[in-house]
Amino acid sequence: MYETWEDFFQGIEAVTNALDNDRYALEGIPTYPPPELTFKAFEYFVPSGTKIVILGQDCYHGAGQATGLAFSVSSDTRVPPSLRNILRELESDTGTQLNSGDLTHWARQGVLLLNCALTVREKAPGSHARYWRDLTDNIIKRLSQTQRNICFMLWGVHAQRKEALIDPHKGHLILRAVHPSPLAANRGGWFGNNHFSSANQFLKMNGRTPIDWSGDIL
Numbered sequence: 001m002y003e004t005w006e007d008f009f010q011g012i013e014a015v016t017n018a019l020d021n022d023r024y025a026l027e028g029i030p031t032y033p034p035p036e037l038t039f040k041a042f043e044y045f046v047p048s049g050t051k052i053v054i055l056g057q058d059c060y061h062g063a064g065q066a067t068g069l070a071f072s073v074s075s076d077t078r079v080p081p082s083l084r085n086i087l088r089e090l091e092s093d094t095g096t097q098l099n100s101g102d103l104t105h106w107a108r109q110g111v112l113l114l115n116c117a118l119t120v121r122e123k124a125p126g127s128h129a130r131y132w133r134d135l136t137d138n139i140i141k142r143l144s145q146t147q148r149n150i151c152f153m154l155w156g157v158h159a160q161r162k163e164a165l166i167d168p169h170k171g172h173l174i175l176r177a178v179h180p181s182p183l184a185a186n187r188g189g190w191f192g193n194n195h196f197s198s199a200n201q202f203l204k205m206n207g208r209t210p211i212d213w214s215g216d217i218l
Contacts, residue, residue, distance in 0.1 A: 005042040008139045018131040019119060030122040032059055033066035038118050040068025044107040047143060051110035051208055052151045052199050055140075055159040057179065058129070059120045066120070070113040071180075072103035085180040085190060093196045096213045105215030114139070116158050129158075141165040144172060149206040151199040155179050173202045 023031060033040070056070040060080060065073050071083050079087065079101040090096050107113055116136050121127040144150065144167040152172060154160045156179030166172055175198060178189035185191065200210035 003046050003048065005039075005047060008047070008142050009135065010138050011135050015131050015135055019128070022121070022128070022131070026121065029124075030063065031119050031128075032061060032063075032122065033068045033119070037066070037068035041070065041107065041113050044104075045110050047147060049110045050112050050143060050147055050150055051203055052153065052211065053112045053114055053140070053143070054106075054153045055155065055162060056113075056115045057156050057158040058117050058125050059115055061120045061123055061125055061127075063122065067102075068118075069103055069107055070115045071101075072107075072113060073101040075100040075102040077101065082179070082181045085182065085185045089180070089191055089193065090196055090213055092191065093194045094213055096196075098214070106211065106213065109209075109211050111211060112143075116162070137162065137165055141167075144170060148172075149202075149208065151175065151202050153177070153195050153199065156181075156184065171206070173199070175199065 019031070054070060059066040060073070065077060065080060067074060071086060073080065073083065083101045087098055087101070090098070103111075103113060114136065117126070117129045117132040118136070119128045119132070140162050144152075144165065147170065149171045150173075152163075152166055153175045154163060155177050160176055163174060163176075166174060175193070175195045177193040177195060178184040178187070180190050196213055203210045
């Protein structure tokens with residue numbers, strides 16, 4: 001049951017129609033990521049392969065940044081401030097240094113890099129949030145109900161609002177932190193959260209292979 005992500009995409013037609021109408025009304029304003037990358041986060045493993053869900057708020061809204069993986073950028077793209085703080089915390093927590101902001105190697109190991117909204121208009125944060133809310137709610141709810149022992153990292157207020165959707169009876173671990181954007185992180189509550197080491201400890205305790213955050217095993 002629920003061995004393909006398509007089973008989780010209830011209501012996708014309504015989202016598609018809303019996005020089409022949005023593009024028509026705002027002709028000439030780009031939407032990110034490009035359509036072929038919108039569902040990229042779900043291409044690397046089936047639902048039962050999910051070990052960690054990293055939940056962010058929105059896609060990057062600048063040209064050439066959004067890749068369909070929350071917080072990730074391509075290897076030749078300058079690392080955005082939020083991701084820079086993520087990499088700083090990763091190094092502080094685990095000693096791991098990454099040479100780029102491409103987090104594809106995390107996705108390949110069972111990390112679902114999911115945003116609350118899977119698309120955004122250029123330079124308009126949150127512009128598509130209402131279109132995606134029900135669908136991403138459904139993904140988190142069904143995933144937590146049908147799988148066991150997933151670590152949910154909820155970064156920021158928007159992500160933490162989804163906590164009520166996570167089934168408390170399936171052995172999941174919920175880790176909370178402020179959003180890694182400089183505005184939030186520099187006020188406290190981000191640096192020193194130790195989410196990466198805590199998640200791996202949780203995975204090992206439950207007989208699951210921990211994440212190699214460096215990607216060296218691939």
